Structure formats: structure tokens, C-alpha cells
Amino acid sequence: MSAAYPWLVADVGGTNARFGTVAGPGAPVEDVRVLPVAAHAGPAAAVRAYLAAQEAGKPAPRSAAFALATALDGDRIELTNGAWNFSRAGTQQELGLQTLLCLNDFEAQALSLPRLRGHQLRAWGEAPPAAEAVATGTVMAVIGPGTGLGVGGVVRAPGRWLALPGEGGHVTLAPADDFESAVLSQARREFPHVSAERFLSGIGMPVLCRAVAAVLAGSGRGEDVAALSTEQIVAHGLSGESAACSRTLDVFCAMLGGFAGNVALTLGSRGGVFIGGGIVPRLGERFFQSEFRRRFEAKGRFQSFLAGIPTALITDTLAALSGASMALEQADA
Template identity: 40%
Template sequence: MTLEGFAVVADIGGTNARFCRINLATFELDRIQVFACADYPTLSAVMEAYRDEQDVALEHVAIAIACPVESDDVDMTNHHWRFSIRGLRKAMGLKTFIVLNDFAAAAMSLVTLEPHEMKQIGGGKAKTHGPKAVVGAGTGLGVGHLITLPDGSVMPLPGEGGHVDWAPTNEKEWAVFRFMANRFGRVSAERVLSGPGLETLYLALADYHGRNVAPITAAQIGQRALAGIDTLAVETVNQFFASLGSFAGNLALTANTTGGVYIAGGVVPKLMGLMATSNFRARFEHKGRFCKVCEAIPCFVITAEHAGLRGVGQYLKQTLAQSEQRIADND
């Protein structure tokens, strides 16, 4: 396969499936379309819908998907789609079919970002070739890392960091922890730091205050908090950002992310109006003897549109370039 013509790339989350066409010569994206995952019984069905509605050929396809990709069998964490990579490639007659974890794609997107496509939240200057972490709250909580190799290429390191234990740090958080433990058994970071987590956090804080409230959606919590018309919603969002700061600081220490910690996902950009006044950065830096280390590491909120699609495209670009180089070396 040479770097010419077009391919189709997709970013598949637990709620939405984003597709676009990519020009293999210029790597420009067009024909972007978003589908609700719940409207389609299988991944192949939504791929066919994109093909038919956009009148594009499905020959070379690369997708990022919200679950581990460690074998031929892929089973989504927060949705019911399950498929065989080889089986789907054969069934749809694809010449190329690359499947990678969605936060491997999010990590790859970091090299495509321009300064105006991210907002820095504290810290110093990111080291260009330093390790980077990306964390994103949406339907779930995704985590990935990006390292630069000696030859200048980059390697994404996908993981399931969103499923580590959530660590309460004060009396209120212990109350939230007990509320969630009674509901779920184990309390992972994703139970707090996600859209569904925001909804449960709202109920947990109401319980902490001895209030009886009706469940509301994450979107409603965000709207009420931004408008300042619901003190419980404001407290919920502030608690979300405080816990996100602690979690992001842990990532910074784990991989010494001198290249920065990057916040992706659908939740945070919508709540940016409350992030600056929250304890996000204070909790990021509150690391005891290693406060100074975290104080130097910058955080960025990614504001670019379709960063996941760009990350898949970047991964495809690098994969194809490396493949062509191997072919040239063997000639």
C-alpha cells in the first residue's frame, strides 16, 4: 500500500462513533460524520452506514476503539459491540484493517496539536521529547502515554489506567467512597471521573449532606453548575475537578511526564468555565515530598476538534511510512 488515495479512519467510543476520510498524500480529513453507537447493532453496520451515506470506498480502514486491543477478539468495555479483527476484515473485503486502543490514538494526536488547540493549566514549559500522558473523561475514563524513541518516531502506550482504585483523600471523599462501594462494590477512578461518574457523584454528595435528590444527567449537572443555579451541582463539578487533579498528578509521577499531562474527552472542555476556580491544579501538585516535581509539569486541556481522528490518522501515517521504509531497505 503506497501513500496515495484515501483511507477511512474512525474513533469509536462508548457513546459515539466518529468517522472521516483521510487523504493519504496530504493527511487532510474530510467527510466527518458522527453516529450514535446505540443506533447500530454492530460495528460493521455503522461502517456500512458511513460508506453508504458518504459514498466512500471501504478498502483501507483504521479505527481506534474504547477497549483493550490485545488479540484478534475485540470486546468494547462500555458498549456491547464485539468482533474479530480478521473476521470483520474478511467479511467487509478490506485490504487494510488496523485496530488500536482509543487512548493510543489520543496519545498519537498529541504530536498533531498546535498551541492554539490546547489550554495550559499551570506548570512550566513542557519538554518536547519528554514522556507525555493523556487522560480523558467521557463515557468512561481513558488513559494513555506517548514516548519519543531514539530515531525520533513516537510510540503510544495504551493502558487501562481508568480502572485503577479511586483514592479518597478527606472525610467527604471517604463518604463518597462508601456510597459508591455500596452501589458498585469496587470503586475505580472511572466510577468518579466520567460522565456516569459525575451523575453518581451528584447523588453521593447529596447523601453526604443528608439531602434527597432525583437523579439527573451529567449534561444537566454541568448546565446547572455553569449557571450557578444549583449549589450541589457546583459542588459536584468542583469535586470532579479536585479528584481529576489528584489522578492526573499520580500519572505525572508514575511516568515522570515532563512532556505534560493532557486532558481529553468530552466532559472537561464543556466545564472549562469552572476548572480555573476549582482545586484541580492544587490537587495535581499536592504530592508531599514531590510537590516540586509536579509543580514543574504542565497540564493542558485539549480543545481541538476531532483529536481522536487525527490521532488515528497519525498512527496510520507512521505505520505506513515505517512499512514503506522496510520495503525499501529490503530492495
């Protein structure tokens, strides 16, 4: 496949779709714009809106890569936490594209990891190694609490990077202490299967907060949090005005650490585990003062194995666009 320039790259989540343009070989992603998914009928309509906002005279894209927050199987694509349901082939034809590559959003996020630089990261302790220093066969992993919970990995192969896409956010979540067991038990009254995404995501934090508040109410510290959004929970938790919201943030960070440790063990990601998504950056110092790293390492006999794996927060929320660009580059190689 020869992907003709200019390229259009997109990172489509349940809430927002981010678009950018790559003008030619080796060029960075430019002219990045963020559009709300719900405001457009589908990707073709969103692309037309993006292109209409560009300066007059710019050439139309010839090739595109869409990173999409869903599992991909066949021509029909439906977002897991969004309203778009479309045909890949139909969208390619409608937009007049020579090439349209569709990949899982965390496949693109994983492919962005080798291109991340220090100013796009905040390490928890020792920084992850630079991509140039990573040996063949080394795995890096990324997890991202955003609207949903994404998981991906990337392994260095001779001359290229291979993405390891999956739907790890939907694995069953495990408690690590009695309080978390009580919180999960409470949530099971509402959902028969409590996945990691049910708690560790934008759609999940209100579920977690309701469960935490119910458990606290049993000890005489009840609060009505039923109407709170994720943004309100974060704000009330950081300010300390709500005990239930504050405890929710503590549980969120701790369980995210345990989940990240599980991903590291499953993939053997000695090259690091990176935290993406839009939620954790909002927590600021609260995240770095939390139980995240302790719980990441708290795996019994494999604590020393995990202690040697670096963890870092991705502070650049547009990083997945460079991963989509790499997917096109490698498909074109």
C-alpha cells in the same frame, strides 16, 4: 505492511463513533462525521452508513484504523461501555479492507498529542512544549473523562512516537480529605470497587453526585438527585440551582487533578498531561477556577516535580482521528 489509500480512520467511544478519511500521504483527516454507536449493529454497519453519506464517486477506503474504547486482546473485540461485539478479521473482510488496524482509543489519543497545535488546546498556565522541541525519551500523557475514563501516554523515540496504552481509568480512586473519604465510603455501599472511572466519567458522575448528596444529607442539606443525568448535573451545578450538583463539580475537578497527578508521577510525563474527553470542555471557566491544578501538584515531596509539568485541556474533540492516522503511518513505515 503497506497501507493503501484512501484511509478510513475512526474514534469509537461508548456513545459516539467519529469517522474521517485521509486521501493520501500527508493529507489531513477530512469529511468527519459523528454517528451514534447504539444506532448501528457494529462497526461494519456504521462504516457503511458513513460511506453512504459521502458524495458519489469517492473511492472506497483501502485501509482503516479503528481507535476503540476497550482493552484489546485477540480477534474478538467488545466495547467496555458500548454494545458492539465483533471480530476484527470478520470486519476487515466484510468491508473489503487491505489493512485494518485496531488500537485502544487512548493509544490513538496519545498519538495525537505530538500533532496538537495551540488552537486545539487551552493551557493551564504555561503551555506544553511543541513536539519538535521534545527530547528523545520524553513522555506526554493524556486522560479523558468521556463516557468512560481513558488514560494513555506517548514517548518520543528516534524517528517515531511510541504509544503507551493501558486501562488506567480502572485503578482504585483515592480520597484526599475527609469529605472525599465520606463520599467514597458512601459509593462503596453501591460498588465494592470504586475506580477512578466510577466518579470521573459520564457514566460515573451520577454515581459521584448521589454519593455527594448522601453525605450532604447527613449534615441536613439533602437533595434528591437519583434521576439526574450527567448533562443535568453539569447544567444544575453550573447554574447554582443545586448545591449537590455544584459540590459534585467541585469534587470532580479536584479528584481529577489528583488522578492526573498520579498519572504524571507514574509515567514521568515531563512533556505534559493533557485532558481530553467530552466532559471537561463543558465546564468552561468552572474547570479553570477549580482545585484541579492545586491537587495535581499536591504530592508532598514531589510537588516541585509536578509544578514543572504543564497541563492543558484538549478543546478539539476530533483529535484522536489524527492519532489513528499516525498509527497507520507508523505501521506503514
